Amino acid sequence: MAATLKLEIVTPEAKIFSDDVEMVSLTGIDGDMGIYPQHMPVMTQLVAGEMIARKNGENIFLAVGDGFVQITGQRVAVLTDMAIKADDIDEAAAVEAQKKAEARLAQKLSDEEAATVRASLVHAATQLKVKRLHRK
Amino acid sequence: MPSTRDIRRRIKSVKNTAQITKAMQMVAAAKMRKAQSAALVGRPYAQLLNEIMAEAATRTVGFDHELMQPRPVVKRAVILVSTDRGLCGGLNSNIFREAMKLDKNTTVFVTAGRKAAQFVGRTKRNLAAEFTYKDTPEFAEARAISKFVQQMFLKGEVDAVDILFPRFINTLTQSPTTVPFLPIGKISAATAGVNSPAQELPASSTTDVFDFEPDEETVLGELLPHSLNFQMHQILLETKASEQSARMVAMKNATDNAKEIIKSLTLEYNKLRQANITKELLEITTAQMAVG
Numbered sequence: 535m536a537a538t539l540k541l542e543i544v545t546p547e548a549k550i551f552s553d554d555v556e557m558v559s560l561t562g563i564d565g566d567m568g569i570y571p572q573h574m575p576v577m578t579q580l581v582a583g584e585m586i587a588r589k590n591g592e593n594i595f596l597a598v599g600d601g602f603v604q605i606t607g608q609r610v611a612v613l614t615d616m617a618i619k620a621d622d623i624d625e626a627a628a629v630e631a632q633k634k635a636e637a638r639l640a641q642k643l644s645d646e647e648a649a650t651v652r653a654s655l656v657h658a659a660t661q662l663k664v665k666r667l668h669r670k
Numbered sequence: 671m672p673s674t675r676d677i678r679r680r681i682k683s684v685k686n687t688a689q690i691t692k693a694m695q696m697v698a699a700a701k702m703r704k705a706q707s708a709a710l711v712g713r714p715y716a717q718l719l720n721e722i723m724a725e726a727a728t729r730t731v732g733f734d735h736e737l738m739q740p741r742p743v744v745k746r747a748v749i750l751v752s753t754d755r756g757l758c759g760g761l762n763s764n765i766f767r768e769a770m771k772l773d774k775n776t777t778v779f780v781t782a783g784r785k786a787a788q789f790v791g792r793t794k795r796n797l798a799a800e801f802t803y804k805d806t807p808e809f810a811e812a813r814a815i816s817k818f819v820q821q822m823f824l825k826g827e828v829d830a831v832d833i834l835f836p837r838f839i840n841t842l843t844q845s846p847t848t849v850p851f852l853p854i855g856k857i858s859a860a861t862a863g864v865n866s867p868a869q870e871l872p873a874s875s876t877t878d879v880f881d882f883e884p885d886e887e888t889v890l891g892e893l894l895p896h897s898l899n900f901q902m903h904q905i906l907l908e909t910k911a912s913e914q915s916a917r918m919v920a921m922k923n924a925t926d927n928a929k930e931i932i933k934s935l936t937l938e939y940n941k942l943r944q945a946n947i948t949k950e951l952l953e954i955t956t957a958q959m960a961v962g
């Protein structure tokens with residue numbers, strides 16, 4: 535297939551992914567979206583969940599956090615606070631993080647802290663979900 | 671005339687000081703590398719954020735957000751970013767010198783870092799809030815600050831917000847810099863990548879307007895505060911890089927200075943010691959001649 539999309543995934547810590555892919559599937563605020571080349575320009579919010587990038591017929595699975603997506607016909611730019619490939623997810627660490635975050639939420643927290651903890655809880659849960667879906 | 675013992679004591683104390691400053695220099699150097707790379711890894715994100723914002727701005731027509739509305743400035747808030755600890759050369763004093771120039775009556779300060787809070791207290795200026803941040807600034811800490819000033823701005827307590835912080839230029843140079851934070855001027859001017867030069871964005875040839883899901887207000891309503899939070903975070907990271915660099919240089923100077931002092935004191939000590947020996951020899955020979 536000739537037409538490709540340039541997928542870029544960037545987090546504040548690093549550039550996670552930058553490659554030409556044939557298809558991207560992600561969870562937007564209005565639901566799942568499948569994006570092929572020549573998609574109409576869209577800007578939307580990204581919801582934590584699974585993201586699939588297809589390259590050379592192979593699917594690459596990623597767990598992503600909340601963020602923003604900008605889609606043009608040739609490019610998909612994803613800004614998010616977390617992105618990790620399914621293969622790189624450390625399940626034990628994620629379970630640990632999830633437990634810790636749940637325990638922290640039970641305590642009395644300021645709004646700021648609560649937001650941070652909730653975010654890390656979402657991260658952990660998403661990682662687990664994606665990991666368990668693709669366990670080999 | 672100091673005795674040899676006095677000089678010896680002074681040499682010892684200067685040596686101790688040199689040892690301490692040397693150690694601090696090493697620690698600062700290690701932390702500096704970390705802080706600098708932390709400030710750098712945010713660049714791609716900042717760049718992409720910039721691009722998205724700029725592109726969104728050019729492709730949406732007549733969009734306005736309350737964070738973007740300029741008002742006549744009566745009251746101004748300044749986020750004063752300093753270090754927590756001293757011994758970093760003129761870094762903080764340079765920042766505070768800039769802060770002194772601001773009108774006392776129309777400026778409220780929001781401080782980040784202990785030194786800034788102390789400064790505002792000492793000079794009896796208006797303090798709206800003081801924040802702290804850790805050695806490795808976290809996004810949540812930046813978000814707290816940024817959210818606070820956004821609230822102030824939206825409530826109309828202040829009409830503009832600036833940030834005054836030590837911009838990291840290189841290891842030897844940090845300059846106090848003021849950047850406008852709110853209102854967000856042109857979206858395209860949002861310099862989320864604090865250090866990167868304003869980039870000429872390739873003019874998009876496509877004239878098609880972006881679709882927003884669910885709609886413009888929601889997306890930009892999320893994107894704008896987020897970019898502000900991110901900008902704040904970058905500034906904290908940069909301040910840390912500045913702090914560690916400044917401290918390293920200051921401590922290096924102190925160590926070099928101490929070594930210089932030790933050298934001249936040792937010279938003086940040896941001179942004195944030799945003079946004493948000569949004097950004693952002289953006394954012995956005179957005594958011998960008197961007896962003989």
